[in-house]
Amino acid sequence: MTKLITVEALDFVYPDGTPALFDINLENETEEFIAFIGQNGSGKTTLSKCMNGLLKPTKGRIIVDDLDTRQRGIIKQLVTKVGYVFQNPDHQLFNRSVWAEIAYGPNNIGLSQSEVKERVIEAAQVAGVHDDVFDTHPYFLDKGLRQRVAIASILALRPKTIIVDEPTTGQDVRQSIEVMNFLKRLRDEEGHTIIIITHEMRIVADYAERTVVLGQGRKLLDGPTREVFSQPEILKQTFVEPPQITQLGQALVEEGLPHDALSVEEMKAAFKKNSAE
Amino acid sequence: MDPAIVFRDLQWRYEHRKNFALKGINLEIGKNDFIGVVGPNEHGKTTLVSAISGLIPHSYNGIYKGSIEVFGKKVFDSDALELATNVGIVFSDPESQFTAMTVEEELAFGLENMGFELAKIRERIEWAAEITLIQDLLDKSPYDISGGQKQRVAIACVLAMDPPIIIMDEPTSMIDPLGKNLIFEILRRLKEASEHTLIVVEHNVEQLAPLADKMLLMYEGLVDRYLPTKEFFADPSYLQARGVLAPESTEFVQWLIAEKALPASIDLPLDLAGGIEATHQALQRRSSS
Amino acid sequence: MNSEAARVSTTGRTAKARKTLLGYVPMESPFYAFHPATRLILFIFLGVIPLFIFIPEVNIFLLLINLALLRWGKVDVQRLKIYMPIIFTVAIFMFTVVILAPGRDPSYTPLEVLGITVFYQPVFFTFAAYWRLIAMLFGTILYFSTNRERELLVGLRALRLPFVASYVVGLSIRAAGMFMEDFRIIREAEQARGLDTKAMRFSDQVKLYMMYLIPLFSIALRRANEISNALFARGYTLTGRTSTGQPRQDYIRSTYSYSKRDFVAIVVMVVVFVATGLAQIFFDIFAIEHSPLNILLRQALEIPS
Numbered sequence: 069m070t071k072l073i074t075v076e077a078l079d080f081v082y083p084d085g086t087p088a089l090f091d092i093n094l095e096n097e098t099e100e101f102i103a104f105i106g107q108n109g110s111g112k113t114t115l116s117k118c119m120n121g122l123l124k125p126t127k128g129r130i131i132v133d134d135l136d137t138r139q140r141g142i143i144k145q146l147v148t149k150v151g152y153v154f155q156n157p158d159h160q161l162f163n164r165s166v167w168a169e170i171a172y173g174p175n176n177i178g179l180s181q182s183e184v185k186e187r188v189i190e191a192a193q194v195a196g197v198h199d200d201v202f203d204t205h206p207y208f209l210d211k212g213l214r215q216r217v218a219i220a221s222i223l224a225l226r227p228k229t230i231i232v233d234e235p236t237t238g239q240d241v242r243q244s245i246e247v248m249n250f251l252k253r254l255r256d257e258e259g260h261t262i263i264i265i266t267h268e269m270r271i272v273a274d275y276a277e278r279t280v281v282l283g284q285g286r287k288l289l290d291g292p293t294r295e296v297f298s299q300p301e302i303l304k305q306t307f308v309e310p311p312q313i314t315q316l317g318q319a320l321v322e323e324g325l326p327h328d329a330l331s332v333e334e335m336k337a338a339f340k341k342n343s344a345e
Numbered sequence: 346m347d348p349a350i351v352f353r354d355l356q357w358r359y360e361h362r363k364n365f366a367l368k369g370i371n372l373e374i375g376k377n378d379f380i381g382v383v384g385p386n387e388h389g390k391t392t393l394v395s396a397i398s399g400l401i402p403h404s405y406n407g408i409y410k411g412s413i414e415v416f417g418k419k420v421f422d423s424d425a426l427e428l429a430t431n432v433g434i435v436f437s438d439p440e441s442q443f444t445a446m447t448v449e450e451e452l453a454f455g456l457e458n459m460g461f462e463l464a465k466i467r468e469r470i471e472w473a474a475e476i477t478l479i480q481d482l483l484d485k486s487p488y489d490i491s492g493g494q495k496q497r498v499a500i501a502c503v504l505a506m507d508p509p510i511i512i513m514d515e516p517t518s519m520i521d522p523l524g525k526n527l528i529f530e531i532l533r534r535l536k537e538a539s540e541h542t543l544i545v546v547e548h549n550v551e552q553l554a555p556l557a558d559k560m561l562l563m564y565e566g567l568v569d570r571y572l573p574t575k576e577f578f579a580d581p582s583y584l585q586a587r588g589v590l591a592p593e594s595t596e597f598v599q600w601l602i603a604e605k606a607l608p609a610s611i612d613l614p615l616d617l618a619g620g621i622e623a624t625h626q627a628l629q630r631r632s633s634s
Numbered sequence: 635m636n637s638e639a640a641r642v643s644t645t646g647r648t649a650k651a652r653k654t655l656l657g658y659v660p661m662e663s664p665f666y667a668f669h670p671a672t673r674l675i676l677f678i679f680l681g682v683i684p685l686f687i688f689i690p691e692v693n694i695f696l697l698l699i700n701l702a703l704l705r706w707g708k709v710d711v712q713r714l715k716i717y718m719p720i721i722f723t724v725a726i727f728m729f730t731v732v733i734l735a736p737g738r739d740p741s742y743t744p745l746e747v748l749g750i751t752v753f754y755q756p757v758f759f760t761f762a763a764y765w766r767l768i769a770m771l772f773g774t775i776l777y778f779s780t781n782r783e784r785e786l787l788v789g790l791r792a793l794r795l796p797f798v799a800s801y802v803v804g805l806s807i808r809a810a811g812m813f814m815e816d817f818r819i820i821r822e823a824e825q826a827r828g829l830d831t832k833a834m835r836f837s838d839q840v841k842l843y844m845m846y847l848i849p850l851f852s853i854a855l856r857r858a859n860e861i862s863n864a865l866f867a868r869g870y871t872l873t874g875r876t877s878t879g880q881p882r883q884d885y886i887r888s889t890y891s892y893s894k895r896d897f898v899a900i901v902v903m904v905v906v907f908v909a910t911g912l913a914q915i916f917f918d919i920f921a922i923e924h925s926p927l928n929i930l931l932r933q934a935l936e937i938p939s
Contacts, residue, residue, distance in 0.1 A: 143825060147826060176828035336597070336600055443808070457883055
């Protein structure tokens with residue numbers, strides 16, 4: 069397990085004077101699946117943007133794979149280490165064809181034409197983008213496919229860490245599972261570290277092994293998801309509630325139910341065990 | 346009581362699409378009912394509610410067969426003003442619904458369109474702002490308020506016009522959890538007042554189910570299931586196959602019933618409080634037997 | 635219901651200014667005691683009057699009035715610093731052009747300045763034109779630093795602009811706001827794909843701006859559909875017909891009222907405006923030849939009039 073990103077004593081203040089982050093310390097390694105949760109305005113997005121160099125720290129520093137994000141002119145190197153997928157794919161589709169879109173990143177970092185081609189084909193395959201849409205204008209694709217093209221265009225840069233902003237917003241159950249399973253595969257099979265920013269606790273419980281909770285610019289909790297969801301009083305500070313089934317268990321802890329069940333299946337098993345005793 | 350909305354074999358195909366989005370809807374929605382509409386994306390939920398509000402066929406081109414009647418009058422034969430007076434609709438993107446320069450103007454716009462006098466406009470604005478808790482935001486511009494607040498403004502605009510039927514198409518999908526809770530709180534108040542027919546399309550079944558009198562599943566352009574909420578969730582695997590997940594506590598209690606830890610006659614809980622109560626009962630039964 | 639919670643989602647800082655499309659306006663200002671129509675008339679007054687005046691000293695005086703009004707209006711001077719680049723750029727541009735391409739006329743007097751031949755009349759002319767422009771510019775800055783979009787629209791309607799037109803203006807302003815926000819996010823997204831704008835050649839940067847059009851239009855097209863649905867749902871008809879058949883009221887305008895202050899201010903402005911206009915049109919009082927500075931310089935340089 070190598071360290072990928074190290075955040076040290078990070079403070080961030082916006083140019084207009086609004087403070088956004090206070091003394092954040094964080095580390096991540098390869099092959100992690102992390103969720104950032106917290107109410108709007110808590111700093112999740114700001115922190116992520118500091119991690120990929122879009123924003124520079126006001127105080128403290130962030131080291132990405134030996135690079136200090138405060139250095140100038142290292143955007144091209146940073147994007148090959150930390151990828152950021154925005155919430156609305158429309159904000160990231162600037163080219164007239166899917167092929168050009170996926171090739172955009174590799175072209176920006178100055179790879180040769182043959183390398184670019186190789187990267188595009190590989191990324192498209194991993195992201196499930198078929199070659200029959202390569203010449204289509206992204207505007208005409210349906211939302212799920214546009215999202216996959218956006219992800220493919222980040223994958224083409226081969227970043228070890230990929231941050232995805234709200235992967236399941238507006239999606240139905242099947243679509244959400246599809247995209248989350250895809251992100252899980254990226255971690256399991258390709259070794260990426262996935263960080264998701266989300267408000268859907270059920271998704272966090274099902275997929276994220278580690279959860280970081282932010283509230284008003286500070287890190288409130290950072291640990292295994294199970295432990296994080298066992299602390300509803302702290303979560304309340306940032307207007308987050310654990311999944312319903314976890315709350316069910318927490319309400320009946322005195323009667324033997326677990327305080328950290330992450331799914332209905334776990335609750336069923338716990339109930340059976342409890343009854344057997 | 347006469348139903349508020351009646352669909353008679355309604356079919357609709359959008360221009361430029363191959364398939365019919367609605368394949369023959371036959372449905373009656375009662376006055377002052379709260380209907381929750383669920384189902385996978387692109388299976389007709391939005392099309393269904395657009396047909397009630399009149400966006401279909403007045404704003405979209407396509408093929409329209411069959412009819413819908415709102416309070417006895419066909420939607421096809423009504424014009425935009427009549428429709429807006431009878432049916433209010435809130436969409437999922439808070440940005441696009443805010444077209445004025447301040448919240449107060451936004452609220453006044455729909456009321457001015459109705460032709461109300463100034464005193465009535467002011468009264469309605471105050472009333473709607475109170476229910477949606479936006480009294481402090483009246484003078485603010487869209488740049489000064491959050492997505493959740495904008496969405497409450499959108500709801501306030503519809504409420505101010507006081508249409509008897511209010512539709513919300515995925516009102517919380519782009520909103521943070523705090524905003525979501527506030528919006529569902531508004532829905533709860535509206536339900537309690539029981540003065541409007543409410544039709545809410547949502548993916549967030551957990552917060553929708555406790556409020557809905559009946560749930561409607563749209564699947565492949567047809568009304569697949571339309572039942573009082575507790576009956577609706579009776580067959581969880583059927584629903585899951587069609588992309589609808591019951592609230593976790595409901596699912597768990599159903600399992601308890603299947604395992605005979607609870608009698609089948611029990612009232613199926615739709616929210617956390619009900620789930621805790623039922624589970625508690627089951628645990629008591631276990632320990633006493 | 636916990637109203638405390640309702641306020642939490644905004645950022646914690648205290649608002650010292652209100653945000654508008656173009657910048658900020660102060661939270662409080664003596665200007666707000668005036669009806670938006672009066673403020674709009676002030677804008678027209680300060681923006682148009684310089685067109686009658688070609689004496690640079692008078693325009694500079696108008697500029698000073700503008701600056702004084704900005705101070706009096708409690709506008710945060712810091713925020714005005716962003717206009718400095720424009721002021722200097724325009725000056726450099728105008729003077730460079732007149733030095734390099736003064737035009738030909740036998741009455742022009744050549745002068746040697748630092749080894750370059752410069753012609754007095756076109757240079758002074760440019761000098762006068764420059765101050766006229768700056769006076770007009772600051773009239774505009776004053777207006778937009780003390781008025782929100784809402785007041786602009788109410789002012790326009792008070793001056794008899796039809797509702798539909800004012801609504802279109804409003805929608806355009808709102809659309810511009812959404813546009814700018816999307817533009818900002820798109821720039822960030824590009825950076826996240828390795829685009830380093832600082833390391834680009836100028837010609838590439840220009841091409842980049844063309845590229846922004848693609849996502850901006852995609853988003854705009856999708857939004858346009860949603861906005862038109864929202865308007866439909868609010869019962870808006872282009873004909874202005876209302877559902878009750880009663881005439882359409884202007885609620886927002888009714889929240890503002892005129893006071894004595896407004897009448898006095900409007901009368902003064904109208905009188906001064908008309909007087910200036912007549913003085914210039916019939917008596918040429920504000921012509922460039924009457925500028926004391928001009929007269930002095932011509933004497934000093936011995937230029938015949």
